[in-house]
Amino acid sequence: SQKIEQNSEALNIQEGKTATLTCNYTNYSPAYLQWYRQDPGRGPVFLLLIRENEKEKRKERLKVTFDTTLKQSLFHITASQPADSATYLCALDISGGYNKLIFGAGTRLAVHP
Amino acid sequence: DTGVSQDPRHKITKRGQNVTFRCDPISEHNRLYWYRQTLGQGPEFLTYFQNEAQLEKSRLLSDRFSAERPKGSFSTLEIQRTEQGDSAMYLCASSRTGGVNTEAFFGQGTRLTVV
Numbered sequence: 001s002q003k004i005e006q007n008s009e010a011l012n013i014q015e016g017k018t019a020t021l022t023c024n025y026t027n028y029s030p031a032y033l034q035w036y037r038q039d040p041g042r043g044p045v046f047l048l049l050i051r052e053n054e055k056e057k058r059k060e061r062l063k064v065t066f067d068t069t070l071k072q073s074l075f076h077i078t079a080s081q082p083a084d085s086a087t088y089l090c091a092l093d094i095s096g097g098y099n100k101l102i103f104g105a106g107t108r109l110a111v112h113p
Numbered sequence: 114d115t116g117v118s119q120d121p122r123h124k125i126t127k128r129g130q131n132v133t134f135r136c137d138p139i140s141e142h143n144r145l146y147w148y149r150q151t152l153g154q155g156p157e158f159l160t161y162f163q164n165e166a167q168l169e170k171s172r173l174l175s176d177r178f179s180a181e182r183p184k185g186s187f188s189t190l191e192i193q194r195t196e197q198g199d200s201a202m203y204l205c206a207s208s209r210t211g212g213v214n215t216e217a218f219f220g221q222g223t224r225l226t227v228v
Contacts (some may be wrong), residue, residue, distance in 0.1 A: 036219075040220070041221075041224075043117075043220050043221050043222050089155050089156075100169065101145075103156050104156050
């Protein structure tokens with residue numbers, strides 16, 4: 001069956017450390033993978049998109065890697081801050097770039113001062 | 114432009130009633146999507162419009178659900194004969210055309226509670 005798995009347990013880290021979140025998938029071959037942030041009671045907010053032929057993408061303190069052989073994406077937040085505390089969603093674009101997205105359940109990140 | 118707007122933000126309804134939600138996308142965006150999200154889960158794709166054409170519907174969208182985008186601008190999602198299992202956050206998103214891999218902008222959602 002097709003599955004997207006993200007760390008189900010909350011990730012607790014100390015301010016200033018690097019947070020690393022994992023997204024594993026099976027039986028999909030997405031051309032694009034996206035990461036979103038979601039705060040309680042609000043809609044997801046787009047963070048980064050990475051294509052299947054890109055190994056790594058960076059934006060400010062964020063870094064995403066995409067390994068299509070391992071079927072895995074890693075999402076890193078460096079120099080984390082309490083304001084980074086949120087749920088982070090991995091989403092596979094299975095429509096060839098037209099934003100029909102299949103989301104994982106998300107990983108809750110808590111950054112402690 | 115203030116982004117994707119959804120109305121109402123919250124709706125409580127009795128089982129068996131019909132409800133309608135509205136989504137106003139970002140004005141220059143041709144693509145509009147509806148997703149549903151339950152507690153502890155990621156959003157699930159429901160349907161997708163390009164301009165006024167509904168191009169795809171998920172199997173999750175039963176006969177009780179209908180979505181329209183009559184003039185290619187705002188969209189409505191109607192649920193008839195609501196059931197308790199319809200309780201969820203209904204999210205609308207939009208994105209522009211002009212190529213692939215353009216990001217999707219989500220609204221704040223409409224939280225539906227069926228009692």
